[in-house]
C-alpha cells in the first residue's frame with residue numbers, strides 16, 4: 001500500500017498541450033499523484049527529426065520512471081506516433097499508454113461524413129498513423145499538416161491563432177462535418193476552430209479514451225491508488241529560461257483549473 005501511495009503517473013508532452021489529456025485522466029483518477037513534463041526546451045516535436053524525438057522521449061521516460069512513475073502516458077500524438085513502439089520495447093516492465101488521433105472514433109460514430117484530420121507533420125507522415133488511416137479510411141477525409149500551430153498555441157497569442165486558422169482551415173468551412181483533433185494542443189482552441197468551421201462540426205478527441213484505457217490498465221495490474229485523498233500534480237518544464245518555466249507552469253495550472 002505504501003509503495004502504491006508513493007508512486008505516480010508520469011505524463012509528458014512537448015509542451016503544455018498534454019494538459020488536455022491530463023484533465024480527462026484526473027476526472028476519473030482523482031486520487032493519483034502525477035508528474036507532468038513539458039519539454040518546451042525542445043519543442044515543437046511536430047517537425048523534428050524522428051531520432052531526436054525518440055531520444056527525448058527516452059530521456060523523459062527514464063526520468064519519470066526514476067521518479068516513481070508506475071505508468072507512462074504519452075500525451076503527445078507526435079511522440080506516440082514516432083516513439084511509443086521504441087519505448088514499449090525498451091521499458092517492458094512498465095505500461096506505456098499512448099494517445100493517437102481519434103480517427104477510429106469517426107469510423108465508430110459518424111463514418112460516412114466529410115472529415116478533416118488536423119495533426120502535426122510528424123504524426124501525419126508517421127507509419128503508425130498511416131496504418132490507422134488505412135484501416136478506418138472513409139474515403140472522405142482530408143489530412144491537414146498544421147505546421148506551426150502547436151507553437152502559436154504554446155505562445156497563447158489569440159490573434160495569431162485566429163489568423164492561422166483563417167488561412168489554413170477557412171477553406172473547409174461548410175464542407176466538413178467531422179474534425180479530428182490529432183494533436184493534444186488543439187483541444188485548447190476547439191472554440192476558435194468551431195468559429196471558423198461552423199458550430200455544428202463534430203469534434204473528435206482521443207483524450208477521454210486514453211483516460212479510460214489508463215484506468216483499465218491500472219485496475220488490471222492492481223496499480224490503482226485507493227487512498228481517497230486528492231492527488232498532487234507536479235509540473236516540470238525543461239526550458240532553460242526561468243521566466244518561460246514560470247509562465248508555462250502558471251498557464252498549465254490555470255488550464256487544469258487548480
Ligand code: DGL
Pocket residue numbers: 013014015017018043044045046047075076077078079120123150151182183184185
Ligand atoms: N502536442 C503534440 C501532439 O499531440 C505536438 C506539438 C508539437 O509539435 O510539439 O502532437
